[in-house]
Amino acid sequence: MGPVCSRSGTDYAYYNDLGSPDKGKDHARPVLGGSNDYPYPRRGRTSRAPNKKDPKTENRLPLLSLDIYVPRDERFGHLKMSDFLAHALESLAIMVPELKSLCDKTPDEFDTFQDVLNIYEGGIKLPQGTTIKKVRDCIPWEIIKELVRTDGERFLKFPLPDVIKCNYLLYNCRDKFAWRTDEEFTR
Numbered sequence: 001m002g003p004v005c006s007r008s009g010t011d012y013a014y015y016n017d018l019g020s021p022d023k024g025k026d027h028a029r030p031v032l033g034g035s036n037d038y039p040y041p042r043r044g045r046t047s048r049a050p051n052k053k054d055p056k057t058e059n060r061l062p063l064l065s066l067d068i069y070v071p072r073d074e075r076f077g078h079l080k081m082s083d084f085l086a087h088a089l090e091s092l093a094i095m096v097p098e099l100k101s102l103c104d105k106t107p108d109e110f111d112t113f114q115d116v117l118n119i120y121e122g123g124i125k126l127p128q129g130t131t132i133k134k135v136r137d138c139i140p141w142e143i144i145k146e147l148v149r150t151d152g153e154r155f156l157k158f159p160l161p162d163v164i165k166c167n168y169l170l171y172n173c174r175d176k177f178a179w180r181t182d183e184e185f186t187r
Helices: 080-102 113-123 132-139 140-147 162-172
Strands: none
Touching: none
């Protein structure tokens, strides 16, 4: 189970986690790589504990486990990680309209075009003022600071589509249906 090579600072190992020998012989799989029958492929080394029944294989991680080796040059920096987590939490915005649609007479359908626009105008309005700014400044995590923004952005709000946004900027109009004009529709 040792490394195959160590050229770029990343150790390589064989595919020795394909089976589940703890469940019985029917679930055991051969190790791919390092043998005459299966000399290749290889993968990045994970340094997981060996399996109890077959020490040539590694234990699998639970599905939601984050305890896995990632090479140093592939790790997220603290800023990128906070952005990733903030956007992951913001992606929960899809749940708000889904939950509302469950209580609707016609689930999974938009009744009017205003229902579509409500997705972009919705979100959760966060309180404004000096108190929320002070609380935000006391929070050390960038992710929470990104979620509790003080620039007027709402939490769990979808961005306005460019077609509608361009009409606001180009024509300086408040007509949300300007995208349906012949010029815009055929563009």
